[in-house]
Amino acid sequence: MNYKHLILTAGLAVSSVCAFSQDNLVNSLKDNKTATRKEKFKFTEVINLENTSIKNQGSSGTCWSYSTNSFLESEMIKAGKKPVNLAELYTARCAYIEKGKNYVRMHGAVSLGDGGELHDVINMYRKYGAMPLEQYTGLNYGTTTNKFGELGAMMEGMLKATVQNPNGKLTPNWLTAYTSAIDSYLGQVPESFEYQGKKYTPQTFAQQVVGLNPDDYVEFSSFTDHPYYKKFTLLVPDNWSFDQVYNLQLDDVTNCIDNALKNGYTVAWATDVSEKSFSWVNGVAFVPETPYELMTSEDKKTMFDGPKPEMVITPEVREKAFDDYTTTDDHGMHIVGLAKDQNGKEYYIVKNSWGPSNDYKGYLYVTKAFVRYKTTAFLLNKKALPADILKKTGI
Known part of the structure; x- marks a missing residue:
């Protein structure tokens, strides 16, 4: 997710998969927070699946890792296991190594940055295993929360210098240098570590403690210009x-x-959060019937003053938003439940990774229309799929 949002405020830090500027997102949130709106929405939980504590990704574009590792933690719960707080930055560190290899092989013709996708977590889990957060925090240079600006610039500078090929022939040393730079910021990965009195490697920890099968997870999207039920x-x-x-x-x-x-299964969710109708502070996201740019000033002020009518989302409306960049691949979160407002409209309960500083202590209520409109991808356990989808896809 090439995220448009980067924020660092007291108790709340948001980032690029999360590349609006920091100031733009702060101002965006202020625009939506004209007054406390929590009392205007009356939510009744229908389903609220167990999940682990709210985390804070800090000033880093690692929402993809936080959201999907949170999803894996809930998968452990669903499987009857005691969940582990997984090390999100171990996953990110492994992905940055693989992303660097890919960038060099493609002679720089792919994106950089610290963003990623939901499937990256599954791919890194399969190849590199997992670690508990207590053994790999990624806080290796004196900060108490993630702060990736310098690290990102360092990775980009090294990779761009590599593909410029100043020697006329690429040496194998670039990967060692690149890996060392990442490890100097996030920390070296130990060959083994102790967890609850036993010794593990990341691979054996994934197999014996986390115990999830990476082949159980599948990812989906919806576009009109590709055959349905095919990859x-x-x-x-x-x-x-x-x-x-x-x-x-x-x-x-x-x-x-x-x-x-x-x-009883949760869902990892990638989406666009740049809309004015997505309010982190108010903890609500919907699709207003009248586009924001056509609203009166009064309508804008009262946008979160209780439930509002929504636009009808068709495949054509959704596709147009992708094509004109209204929808971009911004952010990853974790869908953990379902609720209804006072009018009976359904909302998904969504866990975020921006700390507990909004009206719902780190969670949001997102309408189904917003999910239909703004989803870029979602990932879930194939056991959670309806029978007709299993049949149509051949999964």
Whole structure:
């Protein structure tokens, strides 16, 4: 996710998969917070699946890692295991190594940055295993929260210098130098570590403690210009690994999410959060019936003053938003439940990684229309899929 948002405020830090400027996002949040709106929405939980504590990704573009590791923690709970707080920056560190290799092999013709995709977490789990947060915090240079500006600039500078090939022939040393630079910021990965009195490597920890099968997880999106129920390459900048996802019809998106939640499975979710109708502070996201730019000043002021009518989201409306860059691949979060407002409209309960500083202590309520409109991808356990989707995709 090539995120547009970067914020660092007391108790809240948001970033690029998360590349608006810091000031732009702060101002955006202030625009939406004209007054406290929590009392205007009356939410009743329908499903609220167990999940681990709210985390804070700090000033880093690692929402993809936080959201999908949170998803894996809930998968442990679903499997009857005691969840582990997984080391999000161990996953990110491994992905940055692989992204660097890919960048050099492609002679620099792919995106850089610290963003990524939901499937990156599964791919790194499969190849590199996992670590508990207590053994790999990624805070290796005196900060108490992630702060990746210098690290990102260092990675970009080294990789660009490498592909310029100043020696006329690439040496193998660039990878050692690049890896060492990342490890100097995030910390070296130990060959083994102790967890609850036993010794593990990242691979044995993934196998014996986390105990999840990476082959159980599948990713989906919805586009009109690809065959339905077939795989296609997700063409967003941060899909640096060129992974493929299954293409669903639009109604299938919410049907799959609903089926998962009703059967006790959570969902990792990639989306656009740049809309004025997405308010982190108020903890609500919806699609207003009248586009923001056509609203009166009074409508803008009262946008979160209780439930509002929404635009009807069709495949054509959704596709147009992708094509004109209204929808971009901004952010990764974790869908953990379902709720209804005072009018009976359904909202997904969404866990974020920006700390607990909004009206709902780190969670949001997101309408189904917003999910239909703004989802770039979602990932879930194949056991959570409806039978007809399994049959149509051949999963």
